Amino acid sequence: MAEIEHGTQAALQLQDKLGTTSVLEAKKASDAEHDESAWAAFKKNRKAVLWSIFVSMSVVMEGYDTILISNFIGYPSFAKKYGNYYPGQGYLISTPWQQGINMGSTVGAIFGGILNGQLCTRFGYRKVMCVSLVFMAAFIFLTFFANSLAVLLVGQILCGFSWGVFATVGPSYASEVCPTNLRAYLTTYVNLCWAIGQFIAAGVMEGLINRPDQWSYRIPFAVQWVWPVPLFIGCLLMPESPWYLVGRDRLEDAKRSLRRLSSERTEDELNGQLAMMLHTIKMESEVTAGATYIECFKGTDLRRTEIACFAFAGQILSGSTFAYVPTYFFENAGLSPDNAYKLNLGTTAIAFVGTILSWWLIAFFGRRTIYVGGQAITLVLLLLIGIVSVSSHTSGALWAQAALCIIWVLVYAMTLGPIAYSFIAEISSARLRPLTVCLARTFYQIVNIFSQVVEPQFMNPTALNAKGKTAFFWAGTGALMLIWAYFRLPEPSGRTYEELDILFHRRVSARKFSAEQVDAYQNVSEVLKMEPVEHQEEIAPSKVQ
Numbered sequence: 001m002a003e004i005e006h007g008t009q010a011a012l013q014l015q016d017k018l019g020t021t022s023v024l025e026a027k028k029a030s031d032a033e034h035d036e037s038a039w040a041a042f043k044k045n046r047k048a049v050l051w052s053i054f055v056s057m058s059v060v061m062e063g064y065d066t067i068l069i070s071n072f073i074g075y076p077s078f079a080k081k082y083g084n085y086y087p088g089q090g091y092l093i094s095t096p097w098q099q100g101i102n103m104g105s106t107v108g109a110i111f112g113g114i115l116n117g118q119l120c121t122r123f124g125y126r127k128v129m130c131v132s133l134v135f136m137a138a139f140i141f142l143t144f145f146a147n148s149l150a151v152l153l154v155g156q157i158l159c160g161f162s163w164g165v166f167a168t169v170g171p172s173y174a175s176e177v178c179p180t181n182l183r184a185y186l187t188t189y190v191n192l193c194w195a196i197g198q199f200i201a202a203g204v205m206e207g208l209i210n211r212p213d214q215w216s217y218r219i220p221f222a223v224q225w226v227w228p229v230p231l232f233i234g235c236l237l238m239p240e241s242p243w244y245l246v247g248r249d250r251l252e253d254a255k256r257s258l259r260r261l262s263s264e265r266t267e268d269e270l271n272g273q274l275a276m277m278l279h280t281i282k283m284e285s286e287v288t289a290g291a292t293y294i295e296c297f298k299g300t301d302l303r304r305t306e307i308a309c310f311a312f313a314g315q316i317l318s319g320s321t322f323a324y325v326p327t328y329f330f331e332n333a334g335l336s337p338d339n340a341y342k343l344n345l346g347t348t349a350i351a352f353v354g355t356i357l358s359w360w361l362i363a364f365f366g367r368r369t370i371y372v373g374g375q376a377i378t379l380v381l382l383l384l385i386g387i388v389s390v391s392s393h394t395s396g397a398l399w400a401q402a403a404l405c406i407i408w409v410l411v412y413a414m415t416l417g418p419i420a421y422s423f424i425a426e427i428s429s430a431r432l433r434p435l436t437v438c439l440a441r442t443f444y445q446i447v448n449i450f451s452q453v454v455e456p457q458f459m460n461p462t463a464l465n466a467k468g469k470t471a472f473f474w475a476g477t478g479a480l481m482l483i484w485a486y487f488r489l490p491e492p493s494g495r496t497y498e499e500l501d502i503l504f505h506r507r508v509s510a511r512k513f514s515a516e517q518v519d520a521y522q523n524v525s526e527v528l529k530m531e532p533v534e535h536q537e538e539i540a541p542s543k544v545q
Contacts, residue, residue: 008484025407048261052174058166063197077216087348108160129235136162137228175425176243188418193354308440311423319474321451326405354413368491374415375482382475389468435451
């Protein structure tokens with residue numbers, strides 16, 4: 001009964017806003033999204049797809065820096081400049097400083113992400129992106145001219161503020177400007193941008209590794225200036241999210257934004273899309289009032305926040321800090337640093353290809369199936385790496401571990417890496433999406449800090465030096481994530497945001513999400529059958545019970 005009352009009240013408010021036929025238009029738009037093929041949706045929403053791709057390109061910068069800093073640890077010229085000499089081992093960055101510079105951007109991203117949730121809710125994606133890009137361009141100067149690890153750490157922290165914005169705006173904007181059938185492809189594209197950034201970083205580092213001077217590590221920092229200017233110009237011109245504009249009650253602006261995003265849609269189709277958005281937001285606003293972080297932990301939104309946070313953190317807990325960059329194994333197998341970085345470049349290319357293959361999986365399997373399957377396979381691979389490490393210490397065993405890491409990267413790039421972005425963007429309510437995505441990203445970064453403290457302790461020759469046996473630890477965290485995903489991760493595939501709202505309101509089990517029958521307009525349809533369309537304005541609340 002409560003669900004019907006919510007839908008009825010939302011329908012009446014919708015009529016007040018957009019006219020007497022607005023509920024019919026909203027239902028028609030919802031049905032059209034279900035019936036529309038992915039190709040038909042793409043043809044009608046080409047501009048939305050292109051704008052989503054453009055905005056997500058900002059994540060290239062974060063992917064670039066992430067692999068840049070972690071790989072600089074073993075970079076000869078970088079270690080000589082910032083490290084200390086250890087007899088028999090050469091120049092090394094000490095474990096505490098490894099942890100510090102790896103965590104610098106993560107700490108900044110946490111604060112940037114938290115601020116971004118409130119800023120996007122208040123000012124919209126366009127303004128926040130433009131300001132973040134300006135700060136990004138300024139803070140790169142600190143990392144480029146850093147003459148000590150302390151200055152480099154400060155630069156990484158400040159750059160992290162902007163990266164925290166980019167990592168959350170990309171999937172949120174994609175999920176809001178694209179229709180249901182395209183959401184998974186455009187949100188997982190964010191992971192492809194991450195892989196592109198890592199591939200570029202690996203290529204730049206491999207090309208400069210033989211330079212003995214400071215430019216071998218300063219040039220990679222300077223490359224980061226390539227992105228801010230063109231992205232800033234594009235963000236000035238990008239259409240604002242219509243969901244944000246509807247939430248701010250700027251309906252005419254929202255309609256203009258929809259027109260820019262889908263120029264081939266008719267006026268009736270645009271009106272239907274607008275009506276469906278307003279209907280969804282009105283339904284949500286009756287359950288929770290006010291878009292604040294506190295609301296993300298109340299009622300059904302608490303479950304949605306949990307899913308977004310753990311689905312995202314599952315990327316780290318599946319062992320990515322250990323297995324995603326296997327340069328360590330390459331070097332210990334006897335390869336020179338030059339050849340090790342060449343193989344690392346190939347590994348990042350595999351991650352790129354894996355993300356593209358994930359789109360093929362999305363076409364045939366649900367998001368839940370892909371995620372749970374990914375957790376299971378990566379867990380098995382980690383156990384195999386650990387077993388090989390315990391069984392033998394020969395060069396062949398090291399190569400076997402490196403090969404298993406490469407397979408792990410391919411599986412991760414096809415499953416956990418991209419699909420997590422789909423979950424964090426789709427699972428949240430429309431009103432709280434920027435806040436929920438930022439909370440998920442913040443939780444991810446907190447877990448990432450934990451991993452960046454633990455991993456050097458396991459791997460560093462001056463610490464535990466556990467080598468491949470470290471895989472057993474991450475297999476343990478991966479097993480916990482597999483159990484959580486099986487019992488708690490629902491299937492959002494093919495559901496509109498209205499339908500997801502109802503499913504969460506009904507508290508449907510995660511394992512029954514895909515089978516549950518739901519019609520967001522069922523009670524509205526029954527009311528509309530009772531009265532001719534031209535007299536809808538005469539319907540009194542007492543009749544709609």
